[in-house]
Amino acid sequence: MDRQLERELRQIFDGIFIYSRESYSLGGHRVEVPPAPAEDPAAPAAKSRQPAPFVTSLQMMLYEHCYCRSFDPPLRGETLSPNGKSGDLLPKLSAANKTAERWDYGWRVAQFTANGMVYATKGGQSRIFSVGHLLSLDHPGSTPQPGGLVCALLAREDIISQPGFYCVQPQLSPSQDDHYSFIRFYWHITPEIAPTLVTEVTERCNRYGVPYSFKCLRYPAAYTRADAAVLYVGRRYLFLVLQLVEEIYQVVKDGLESRVPLFSKALGPGLGAAEDPASAGESFGLARCRAMAEAVWNAYGKRMQSEKARLAELAAAFTNNGWDLDKPHLSMGTEDPFPEHFCDRHYGNAASGFAK
Structure with a gap:
């Protein structure tokens, strides 16, 4: 350990x-x-x-x-808990988000959720929608039905599903398989650097067609957490995303606190990573x-x-649980996907000036 x-x-x-x-x-x-x-x-x-x-x-x-x-x-x-007494970062976070909102054809309704939302798929993508963001193509003017084709409004942000968080909607949505293999990158950001991180993540991931999920805290007073922002990506995209994450880290690292969440792997001061917990x-x-x-x-x-x-x-x-205390950031006996050279560049060397 x-x-x-x-x-x-x-x-x-x-x-x-x-x-x-x-x-x-x-x-x-x-x-x-x-x-x-x-x-x-x-x-x-x-x-x-x-x-x-x-x-x-x-x-x-x-x-x-x-x-x-x-x-x-x-x-x-x-x-x-998050609250709005110290202000609201929503205007700045929204302005920093580079995802473009648009209507998109070719989605098919899979099922309605218990809270009235709609789970729909398109090719390998999957996404949750409100009914008002779907137009039935099979029966125009009527409520979409399971199995029906729809045109979907792909929103650029979500401030409803997770109170206290600003959630980015990507250009390309993760698949169901991606959700089951999500790698998490935890950013211990300050409120001041949060809009910059939103810009860097959305610009780079959308440009390279990476399906992802991203959220950060909405209210400045809540920025006391080592997981103030989290980027989720499917494991199959990890090789590319590690390069993007390192580029993003160079831009925002001066606005990060040093601690990472307990049990996560520290890739650099303020940047932690972990696998999906494989725990329903x-x-x-x-x-x-x-x-x-x-x-x-x-x-x-x-x-x-x-x-x-x-x-x-x-x-x-x-x-x-199938975990290992020597590698607590991993699940189900998988190999460590995070290269040591990534950590070495940001910890304990003269170039970075950091000490682990």
């Missing part, structure tokens, strides 16, 4: 104390665990797959205070924080609260 990661994990595990199954503290802040939901006797199998309320509670606390931020006890306990319904950070919470819970079940016992349980949790 990387020594810096081990130091961070030991500090975090040392900062957790369990009083009971219903109460624990993280960094001196005491948390009461909400009661488990009522049991459904008709679905025992589904119930058995649900994590213990303790695990879910600790998972979210670890994500909020340890994954995307440096663990800095004592914690005050307030929720660190969870982001990379939530999946890793769940493993940490399970480690603490399992050690407690064995009447142990030492950091050593928790580290041992974390190693077991990683193994059970």
